[in-house]
Amino acid sequence: MQHFLNSSFTIPAERNEQLESLLKIHCHVFPYPAKTKFLEYGDAMDGVYYVFQGRTKHYILAEDGAEKILYCLSSGWFFGETPLTLHEPTGLISETMEPSILWKIPYSVYDKLLDVNKLFRTAIMNCMSRKMLIMRHEIENQVFNPCKQRILQLLCSTVDNASLVEGKWYNLSSHYTQYEISTIIGSARVTTSKLINELCNEGFIRILNRKLQVSKIIYEEITDQMDLL
Incomplete structure (x- = not known):
C-alpha cells in the first residue's frame, strides 16, 4: 500500500x-x-x-x-x-x-x-x-503502468477518507483539472478525457459539481489488493 x-x-x-x-x-x-x-x-x-x-x-x-x-x-x-x-x-x-x-x-x-x-x-x-x-x-x-492505472493511482492517493458523501463516494483532498491530470501522468489531454469517461462508466469515479469523487467500494478493493503486493 x-x-x-x-x-x-x-x-x-x-x-x-x-x-x-x-x-x-x-x-x-x-x-x-x-x-x-x-x-x-x-x-x-x-x-x-x-x-x-x-x-x-x-x-x-x-x-x-x-x-x-x-x-x-x-x-x-x-x-x-x-x-x-x-x-x-x-x-x-x-x-x-x-x-x-x-x-x-x-x-x-x-x-x-x-x-x-x-x-x-x-x-x-x-x-x-x-x-x-x-x-x-x-x-x-x-515505465510499467498504463495511463489508466496512473490515473487510478493519482486519484486514490488523494482520497479524503474523512469526507464520505452519500455513504459511497469519497471526496478528494486535492482537485485537478483534466489538463493537470494529463500533465501529471504524461498523456495527451484527449486521452485523459477518454480514460476519465471510461472510469466514470465503470463506476470507479463520478463527477459532481465539476469535481471528481471516487467510489468507496472500488477504492477499498484496490487498496486491499495493493496491501497484498
Missing part, C-alpha cells in the same frame, strides 16, 4: 510547529494569488522556499510547449534546496495552484542553519529524500 500512496504528487508534509517558529524568525513572507509563476527556468536561487499555506506545482516544458508536472507541494514542504545547495539556477517552472503564502529563507541563513540546527537539517534532508522517492515512483509509473 505504501508504494501505491507514494504515487501521490501532493503528499502532505507533516507540519512542525517548532520548525515553523524557527523559520518565521528568519524568513521573508511572499503571498501569491493562484496561478502565479514565481520561478522560471534559469532563475538564480538566493534562498530556499517553504510552503506555509496553499499549493504549488513544479514542472518542465517540452519544445512543443507540452507541460510535465514533476510534483505538487502543499503546506509543510521546502523547495529550491537542490539548486541552492549546488549553486545552480533552477531547472523548473514553479507556479501557485491556489492562493498561497511562501516563506523564503535567504541562502546565508539556510547555510548557517544546516550547520548548526539539527531540526532544520533533518527537515531539509527528509524533504529532499521524499522528492527523490516521488521521482523514483514516477519513473516506475511511466
Whole structure:
C-alpha cells in the first residue's frame, strides 16, 4: 500500500510547529494569488522556499510547449534546496495552484542553519529524500503502468477518507483539472478525457459539481489488493 500512496504528487508534509517558529524568525513572507509563476527556468536561487499555506506545482516544458508536472507541494514542504545547495539556477517552472503564502529563507541563513540546527537539517534532508522517492515512483509509473492505472493511482492517493458523501463516494483532498491530470501522468489531454469517461462508466469515479469523487467500494478493493503486493 505504501508504494501505491507514494504515487501521490501532493503528499502532505507533516507540519512542525517548532520548525515553523524557527523559520518565521528568519524568513521573508511572499503571498501569491493562484496561478502565479514565481520561478522560471534559469532563475538564480538566493534562498530556499517553504510552503506555509496553499499549493504549488513544479514542472518542465517540452519544445512543443507540452507541460510535465514533476510534483505538487502543499503546506509543510521546502523547495529550491537542490539548486541552492549546488549553486545552480533552477531547472523548473514553479507556479501557485491556489492562493498561497511562501516563506523564503535567504541562502546565508539556510547555510548557517544546516550547520548548526539539527531540526532544520533533518527537515531539509527528509524533504529532499521524499522528492527523490516521488521521482523514483514516477519513473516506475511511466515505465510499467498504463495511463489508466496512473490515473487510478493519482486519484486514490488523494482520497479524503474523512469526507464520505452519500455513504459511497469519497471526496478528494486535492482537485485537478483534466489538463493537470494529463500533465501529471504524461498523456495527451484527449486521452485523459477518454480514460476519465471510461472510469466514470465503470463506476470507479463520478463527477459532481465539476469535481471528481471516487467510489468507496472500488477504492477499498484496490487498496486491499495493493496491501497484498
